[in-house]
Amino acid sequence: MKSILSTSTAVVCTSLIWPVVLSAQVTNFNPTSEGPWSDIEKTTLTVPLVPNGTVTIDGDPSRSEYGGFEGVTVVPGENAWILDFPGDRSWDDADDSSFTFWLAHDENNFYVGVDVKDDIVNSDDPNGAFWKDDSIEIIVDALNDRYDNNTDNSNDLYGGHCYLNYEGRFSRWDEENEVRTDGAWSTDVDYIWAEDGDIWGKGGKVDGGWKMEVRFSKVLFEDPVLGNKLKDDYKMGFNIGLDDDDKFGPGTNGSGDRTQDLELQYFWANRSRLIGWTEDEAFDFTEQEIADGVHEQYYDREISSSGRLSHGATGEIIFSNEGAPAGPEPADVSISLNDKQITLEWEGNGSLESSTSVTGPWTVVEDATSGVVIPANENTIFYRVR
DSSP states (O other), rough: OOOOSSSEEEEESSSSOOOOOHHHHHHHHHHOOGGGGGOTTEEEEEOOOOTTOOSSSSSSOOTTTTTTTOOOEEEEETBEEOOOSSSOOOOOTTTTTEEEEEEEOSSEEEEEEEEEEESSSSSSOGGGGGSSSEEEEEEEEEEOOOOOOTTTTOOOOSSSEOOOOOOOOBBBBBBTTTEEEEESBTSSOOOOTEEEEEESEEEEEEEEEEEEEEEGGGTOHHHHHHHSSTTTTTTEEEEEEEEEEEEEEOOOOOOOOSSSEEEEESSSSSOOEETOOHHHHTSSOHHHHHTTGGGGGGGGGOOOOGGSSSSGGGGEEEOOSOOOOOOOOOEEEEEEEEEEEEEEESSSSSOEESSSTTTTOEEEOOOOTTTTTEOSSSSSOOOOOO
């Protein structure tokens, strides 16, 4: 039996074995399917404002440091879209690979922090190939145009596509020559990856996985001609994904048992996008027509593998002028097993809720108080206290 602790809830499975998405199910995942990754509400987040200096890039993110942002936990097969590559991809359970991320911004910077569960941590490729290693991927549609493009090829003037490995090293940076590489990321900005530069990340291994934080200067996303500013409820396209390398591929540290270093790649968002909706197509419509969605009737919608790197499939983040609403600290839940019965105990007046899925929907368990006894059986039911 295993349990999940999130920033506001405690979750436990009643069966004696943690429910997993089996490797075969991961392999057979339908990349065109709808799910939490395509749900507009579940892929729209508000980014709280924090005072300058609140977030320290030390590789140890937390809810309080990120202005009370409720960490978003991403689990393959539950609420994550899974790439259909490589053919021999595999996944065991949430301890093999899953992650929680936090977002925040201050006057000058945008911050991303991650806490990754990973039983084998590795990075043995050069910066430009971090997608083969343990890393996060970030896609930014800075102007929120929702175009059907590929950010590896569109050479976005602001935003684009990048990776950061578990140590916080940046994919679009030539470490040997200490210069940015061409294309794919904020091509109109002469940025520097350094502790006092426009981009800086730091992370490392921890028990059961790795943690990492990255700071992006807002100049990477703000077009001085258009005057967009990451504040005052500005909306920006954003996606985050995770790459997992378990040392079974042909990499320097790998065993060579698999065809690719990449074990699995999955994303928080992959919304349906308008196929063929590009910058050239937008010239045929007025700004008001686009704002009203008139153009959408001329294009088909699709969820697919190519969408994961496009503006059109990202989620959306809204830059708040305030911090996140104050909320209770996470429930401290103790779990004990005795004679095939599970006892849940917690402090405070939180309500016990149950669900057949870790992503909900949740139902209040009537009359349940701390010390409630739950029979362990074959059924998979999740519980949380909030």
